[in-house]
Amino acid sequence: MLNPYLKLNPKLFDEDPPSGETSVEQKATRQGYGEGLVELGEKNPNVVVLTADLSESTKAEGFEKKFPERFFEVGVAEQNMAAIAAGLGVSGKIPFISSYATFNPGKNWETIRTTIVYNRSNVKIAGHHSGVVTGPDGATHQATEDIASIRAWPGITIFVPCDGIEAKKATLKASEIDGPVYLRFTRDKTPVITTQDTPFETGKNQIFWTSENPKAVIFATGHILYQALLAAKSLEEENINTLVVNVPTIKPLDDENIIELAEKCGRVVTVEDHQVAGGLGGAIAEALSKNRPTPMEFIGLQDTFAESGTPKELMEKYKMDKTAIKEAVKKVISRKLT
Numbered sequence: 001m002l003n004p005y006l007k008l009n010p011k012l013f014d015e016d017p018p019s020g021e022t023s024v025e026q027k028a029t030r031q032g033y034g035e036g037l038v039e040l041g042e043k044n045p046n047v048v049v050l051t052a053d054l055s056e057s058t059k060a061e062g063f064e065k066k067f068p069e070r071f072f073e074v075g076v077a078e079q080n081m082a083a084i085a086a087g088l089g090v091s092g093k094i095p096f097i098s099s100y101a102t103f104n105p106g107k108n109w110e111t112i113r114t115t116i117v118y119n120r121s122n123v124k125i126a127g128h129h130s131g132v133v134t135g136p137d138g139a140t141h142q143a144t145e146d147i148a149s150i151r152a153w154p155g156i157t158i159f160v161p162c163d164g165i166e167a168k169k170a171t172l173k174a175s176e177i178d179g180p181v182y183l184r185f186t187r188d189k190t191p192v193i194t195t196q197d198t199p200f201e202t203g204k205n206q207i208f209w210t211s212e213n214p215k216a217v218i219f220a221t222g223h224i225l226y227q228a229l230l231a232a233k234s235l236e237e238e239n240i241n242t243l244v245v246n247v248p249t250i251k252p253l254d255d256e257n258i259i260e261l262a263e264k265c266g267r268v269v270t271v272e273d274h275q276v277a278g279g280l281g282g283a284i285a286e287a288l289s290k291n292r293p294t295p296m297e298f299i300g301l302q303d304t305f306a307e308s309g310t311p312k313e314l315m316e317k318y319k320m321d322k323t324a325i326k327e328a329v330k331k332v333i334s335r336k337l338t
Contacts, residue, residue, distance in 0.1 A: 002229075003210050007197040012226075013233060026189035027164030029223065030128050033185055034059025036171025037096060041067045044094065047175060050085055051098045052078045057187075058098035058128045078108040082116060082123075089121030094175050101127025101143030101184065105150050117153045117180050124174045129187045131273030132306045132314040133223060137187075139305035147250055148278025150182055157181045157202065158250040160272075160280075162225040163193045166248060169200040177202065186273075188311055190223035193246075205254040207261075209244035211236060215333045217261040220271035221247040221280045224299075224320060228271045231325035242329060250280060255287045262294040267332045269297045271325055276300040295335045297328040 002008050009024065016023040040047045041063050050072040055061045064071040074081045078099055085095040097104060105112050105125055116123045127146050134142040150156060157177055161167040167185060174181040193208070208225070209218075209232040220228040225246055232244045243261060247254070262268050268288065270281035281298040288294050299320055306314050315321040 001210065003207055006199065006206055006208065007195050008208060009192055009195055012191065012193060012229065022191060025192040027192050028187065028189045029161050029164055029167035029185040030059045030187065032161065032164035032167030033126060033171050033183065034062050036168040037063040038066060039168075040172060040175050041070065044175065046092060047094045047096070048072065048088060049096045049098065050074055050081050052076055052081050052103065054099050054128070057100075058126060060098045078103045079111040082108045082111040085123045086115035086119060086121040089116065089123040090119060094122055094124070096124045096126055098126040098128065100129040100141060101146045102129070102141055105146060105182065106143065109149060113153060117156055120155060120179050122178060122180070124181045124183060126183045126185065128185045130184050131186055131222065132301070132318060132320070133186050133188050133190070133273060133311040135188065135311045135314065136308050138308040142306055144273070144301050144306065145275050145278070146184065147274050147280070148282070151251055151278060151283065153180075155179055156251060158184070159248060160184045160222045160250055161248055162222055162246055163190060165192060165194045165196060165198070166200060170248065173200065173202055184222065186223050191226045193226055193229070200248065203249045203252045203254055205257040206246045207243055208246050209233070209242065211241035211243065214241045214243045214265045216267040216269055216329050217243045217245060217265040218269045218271060218325065218329065219245045219247050219258065219280065219284055221250065222273055224271050224273045227315070227320070227322045228325055230322040231329065234322065235326055235329060240329065240333070247280060250283060253283050253287060255291070258284055258287050259291045262288055262292050266337055267295050267335070269299065269325065269328045269332055271299040271320075273320060274300050276302060295332050295337070297332045299325055299328055
């Protein structure tokens with residue numbers, strides 16, 4: 001069942017009777033980012049926002065309209081945006097830089113590394129249109145390797161919010177962190193899993209789905225957490241109990257929680273809308289290999305780019321939906337523990 005202590009959306013599993021499709025409230029994580037920027041602008045005069053010709057798409061337009069003197073449109077020049085922000089970040093400002101994740105931190109990867117991360121500049125990097133749920137825009141705009149490309153940077157914090165509400169909380173929290181932060185957002189609307197009262201803390205996982213005597217623990221990050229919750233609910237109906245854990249912070253990773261739950265359940269499945277190499281699955285495998293080697297299965301893109309299509313079609317084709325997660329759980333629990 002949903003963890004009652006976290007005050008999650010009580011209508012999470014609601015369906016439309018005629019279609020059988022979900023009727024739960026939907027909200028894009030980028031919308032939560034935009035709301036967070038406006039709130040930060042009202043609270044802190046040092047917050048500034050830069051975009052690379054994508055104010056509307058990245059939902060920075062609200063900040064732009066309300067605080068035009070603190071908004072900088074650099075045009076299609078992501079490297080310049082990062083370098084300008086680096087200077088602002090070491091000068092007492094709190095810059096947020098916004099673009100599609102394939103361009104930021106994709107196209108300007110080296111500039112961010114050298115001018116922002118190396119210098120511990122207080123810049124917040126917002127990567128939008130991440131994952132296969134970017135859909136029809138295709139592989140050129142579906143950022144599915146961004147976490148892997150920046151996770152090795154020393155001292156950076158990485159947030160991957162699960163819904164629009166958590167996205168706003170992560171944006172607000174990012175402003176409180178002294179140093180570089182990466183915020184990962186999606187384009188399309190996704191189910192609202194949390195509520196305003198659901199706690200959020202940097203570097204801390206939360207058990208969203210709980211059950212007695214779980215046979216596996218599912219660690220999920222981002223919007224795909226919803227698919228993990230659907231899978232857990234369906235598995236329970238088949239008398240296969242699991243835990244589902246929200247991992248909103250990829251770095252620093254909540255190693256203590258991961259090791260504890262791996263010890264408790266004996267088997268692990270990781271779920272992410274990202275390449276399985278170097279993302280959440282890789283991070284958790286690293287933590288467990290050192291401390292508690294555990295049988296694992298990995299849900300995510302398996303060393304391939306995705307095609308163009310609807311988010312639903314792509315999630316199904318690349319085995320990242322509820323059905324694929326159920327299969328992964330059954331596969332990992334079929335292994336004999338040594």
